[in-house]
Amino acid sequence: MSTSLTEVLNVLVQWQCTPNQALAIIKLDPDQPFPEVLSEEQCERVNFVLNIHTSLGTAFDDTEEIYGYMSSPHEDPYYEGKSPLELISSGDLTVFERVCWHIDAMRVL
Template sequence: MSTGLSDALRILIQWQCTPNQALAILKLDPDQPFPEVLSDEQCERVTFVLNIHSDLGTVFDDPEDVYGYMSRPHDDPYYEGKSPLELISTGDVTLFERVCWHIDSMRVL
């Protein structure tokens, strides 16, 4: 298992992600959740998780915020009352990209 995948899975656990959510987020096969080689899309998804985590660490000082942000529903119209984790758990890579972009933009506010 790649280091990036291991790190992404560790982060997803800290975001209070369920196993089924993790499979959808990283586009992993339930019959082989730890592939030796990741597809391009899986690598992209791992990168999104790592980048979101890094950005949250830049935006927030409190570890509860760094790890809790993704699982908390937000009133922000961008999230429509849902948590970012709910959105990225749909497996839709476009939503995943949008959440990543939105969190990245928080760094400059």
Template sequence: MSSGLTDVLHVLIQWQCTPNQALAILKLDPDQPFPAVFNEEQCERVTFVLNIHSGLSTLFDDPEDVYGYMSSPHDDPYYEGKSPLELITTGDLTVFERVCWHIDAMRVL
């Protein structure tokens, strides 16, 4: 297993993802969750997870906030009372991308 995938799995565990959520987020086949080669979309998803984690680490000093942000519901109009984790677990790459952009935008404010 590559170090990038190991890092992503560590982040997903810290976000309190279930195994099924992790599979959906990374678009992995439950029958073969660790393919020898990731396709382009799976690589993009790995990058999004790492970028989100990096952005949250920049925004927050407290590890509870860094890791808890993704599993906590937010009143922000973008999240509509849902957690970012709930949104990205849908598997929709566009939603995943928007969550990533939203967190990047928070760093600028």
């Protein structure tokens, strides 16, 4: 298993992500959740998780906010009362990318 996949799985645990959500977020096969080599799309998803984690660390000082943001529902019109984790767990790469951009934009506020 790659180091970046291990790091991402640790981040997902901190986000209070369920195993099924983690599989959907990274697009892992439930029968082989720890591939030796990640596909291009899986690598992109790993990068999104790491970028979101970095952006949250920049946007917030409090550890609870950094790790709790992803599992908390937000009234922001973009989230429509859902949590970012719920949105990215849909498996839709476009939604994942948009959540990443939205959170990245929080760093400059």
